[in-house]
Every structure is written in structure tokens, then in C-alpha cells.
Amino acid sequence: MSKSDSLDSRALLSALRDAPIDEAAVLQLRGRVHARLSASILGLTSAHASGLRQAQPTSASSSPSGLARASANKSLIAATIAPVFALGVATGVFIDHLQQRSAGPRVLHAPAATAISAVTPPIPPEAAEKVLTPDALQALPLESSNRHADRGPVDSGWTLRAERGLLDEARKALARGEPGESLAAIDQHARRFPHGILAEEREALAVRTLVALGNTDAARARAESFHQRFPNSLFTPAVETAITPTSNEYDRRR
Amino acid sequence: MPSPHGLIVDAIPSSPEFREVFEQEFAYVARALRSLGVRNHELEDVAHDVFLHVYRHLHEFDPTRPIRPWLLGFAVRIARDFRALARHHREVATVPQEFGDSSPLAEQILIKSQCLELALRALDALDPDERAVFVAHELEELPAPEVAKALAIPLNTAYSRLRRARSKFDAAARRLTGQEHRR
Numbered sequence: 391m392s393k394s395d396s397l398d399s400r401a402l403l404s405a406l407r408d409a410p411i412d413e414a415a416v417l418q419l420r421g422r423v424h425a426r427l428s429a430s431i432l433g434l435t436s437a438h439a440s441g442l443r444q445a446q447p448t449s450a451s452s453s454p455s456g457l458a459r460a461s462a463n464k465s466l467i468a469a470t471i472a473p474v475f476a477l478g479v480a481t482g483v484f485i486d487h488l489q490q491r492s493a494g495p496r497v498l499h500a501p502a503a504t505a506i507s508a509v510t511p512p513i514p515p516e517a518a519e520k521v522l523t524p525d526a527l528q529a530l531p532l533e534s535s536n537r538h539a540d541r542g543p544v545d546s547g548w549t550l551r552a553e554r555g556l557l558d559e560a561r562k563a564l565a566r567g568e569p570g571e572s573l574a575a576i577d578q579h580a581r582r583f584p585h586g587i588l589a590e591e592r593e594a595l596a597v598r599t600l601v602a603l604g605n606t607d608a609a610r611a612r613a614e615s616f617h618q619r620f621p622n623s624l625f626t627p628a629v630e631t632a633i634t635p636t637s638n639e640y641d642r643r644r
Numbered sequence: 645m646p647s648p649h650g651l652i653v654d655a656i657p658s659s660p661e662f663r664e665v666f667e668q669e670f671a672y673v674a675r676a677l678r679s680l681g682v683r684n685h686e687l688e689d690v691a692h693d694v695f696l697h698v699y700r701h702l703h704e705f706d707p708t709r710p711i712r713p714w715l716l717g718f719a720v721r722i723a724r725d726f727r728a729l730a731r732h733h734r735e736v737a738t739v740p741q742e743f744g745d746s747s748p749l750a751e752q753i754l755i756k757s758q759c760l761e762l763a764l765r766a767l768d769a770l771d772p773d774e775r776a777v778f779v780a781h782e783l784e785e786l787p788a789p790e791v792a793k794a795l796a797i798p799l800n801t802a803y804s805r806l807r808r809a810r811s812k813f814d815a816a817a818r819r820l821t822g823q824e825h826r827r
Contacts, residue, residue, distance in 0.1 A: 399810075427695055
């Protein structure tokens, strides 16, 4: 197939292909997207959209995130550029919606929540109050097949869905204002997948959950361990924000 | 083994893959999104959605293959969905002109030039599906079979969209540069 032979077309195409990038603008944009990403993954929303989302806490059919945020951005155009996090209430729904809206280019898989429900027994109510302690951990059997070294290609798809299911459960519980249930799901993940693919996400989520439970000392300790274990984490800003005394979640529990 | 803080401490470092992809390929994705028709003021939202999907699907990526076509597949789908919803919500009418966006939250990631502005306007003459194929092939320089794979469309469809896209782009380019010879 011959290339376009129009001189004008070629000039315009090369202008587009070779357009220099404004490095500073890209870094700024990347920083904002980074902050929002870590917040979204952990079930927080950025200040830009929090008001709008809180107005529609359970609407699974509301407009997708991008559009919602675009509208919110318009009304908040003068808002601070620094990422300020507020407790999100609809992000569980939001992330599920995103997942349903557009799966990856090549691979589709069943919704994680469905996959996990078949293999995970219901969480007993008493588990909801349990905080992960060294003793509790030592008493738990670790599944060696979940360790990185042993994870094969056959196992990894199922494992990840199971991991995802538990963390989705935790995130949704937290969004519903039930941090006890959230912690139970987090603990379950920690028992079954101590070195799982999503361990980093789990530990960040755990910090937020402990803050929501009012257990700020445990939250701080866990945050400290998080930073040691994941020094270059995507979630570092969100973890820091969660344990910062000025954050909404923290204040609520003081 | 448990730490004094009740945490499991293990010797296996976390996978830095997503962070690496995000940092190394952000500019690529942002540029691709602009070519696909995402406006400056929408870039933050759409890039966020793209990388959220990347985060969730990174385990599906085949590391023996180049990552950019894979990322482009996400960019195309999410940009298209975003435009469709924007139209549905009649947001398009309020979309500012290219480069006319004064929002402090909207960086102009590509250095402005007259040619660039004309090129983006010429791309606006294509429908989204044609535009995706055109951008992937002409700008990202993917061979047609790779384009078809990245966009999950049949090869023949890729070719026919490319043909239509070139024809429309050429016409728009001639019109925009004031050299169109009316027939």
C-alpha cells in the first residue's frame, strides 16, 4: 500500500510525528496522574472529583470517571494543583466500572469478584475486629505455591484473580465505611498471598484501613514498614497522606 | 518472618514493573493520546484511565513483545470511549479549540507550532476508528499486521480504514493549507 503522496500531508504528518515535547509540562502532568492513580487504586479519590463522586455514592451507571472528573475539573478550575486526597465513597464501583468498560487489548477475564466468591468462604464476623499481629501470622499456614519463585504461568492467572478479588473486597468495604471488614479481607490476603503480586497494594490499603479504624499507631508502624519494603512505590504519596495528621481520614478518628 | 510491627517482611522485592512502565512510557502515551484526539484539558483524565487499566492488566502483557503497541491499544480504546461519552453528554460543544485551552490544569505537552495545529485539525477530519489506525501506522510506524493486532481488528479492516483515513487526511491537509484544488 503506497504512502500518502500529498506533500501537505507529509509535512503535517512529520510535524506531528516530530513535534517536540515540553518536558516540564509532561513531568507536571505525570506527577498529577501518578497521585491520582495511587489514590484510585487504593480507593481514594482526588480532591478534584470527590464532591461529585460523593454526590453519587452508589450509582454504578453514572458517567465514567474521566467524564465525571472533566466536569468536576471545570467547576474547580482554580483548585489547587497539589494533590489533596479526600475519602472516596464510590471508587470501588468506579474501578469495577472501568474494568467492565474496557478490558485489555488482548485478554479478557471474568470479573475478579465473581472468581473469588467461588473459592473464598464468607468472612466470620469475629474476624472483622482482628488486627494482623506477629502471633496471628505465625499461627497461619503460608501457601508456598503463592510465593514468587513457585508461581508458574498456569497458576498465575487464577492467583491474581483471587488476589484481586480479596483486595477489591477490602477496598469496597472501606468505601462503605466498614474498615473492620476491609481489614478482614486484607488479613486474608496476607495469609494466603504473603508475597503475592498485589502485596504492595495490600500493604498500602492496610495503612488506610488501620487509620480508618482509628488505630493510628498501627497505621504508622505499617506505613513505616511499607516504606522500607517498597521504597519506590506508586502508593508512597497515598500512604503518606493517609498517616498525615491533616488528612480527613486521620482527623475523623482523632 | 514477622516484623515487630506485625508485618510480614520478606526478602522478595516488589516488582517495579508498573512504576517503570509508567515513568518511561508516560510521555509516549500522552503524545499518542493527543494524536488520537484527546484535548489538552482532557489529557489528565484519559491518561489516568489508561494507566489504571495498564496497572490492572500488566500481568497479561507478554514481556517478549514491545510494550508500546500494547499501550497504544489501551490508549485507543479509552480515548474512543471517552470521546463517545463526551459526545453523549454534549461535552464536545464546549471543548476548546486546540491550544485555546487556558486551564491551569492543562499543560500543552507538545510544543505549539502552526504545522502541529494544522496536523491535529486534519486528524479531526477522520472518524475515531480510522484515526486510530492512521495514528498507529503513520505516526507510531507500526506495520499493518501489528496495528491490527494492537487494535484487535482484522487485517483487512485495518487496511480499509487506513485507505479511507489517508484519503480524508490528504483532503483535509490540502484544504487546511489552502491548496485544495476544487473539482
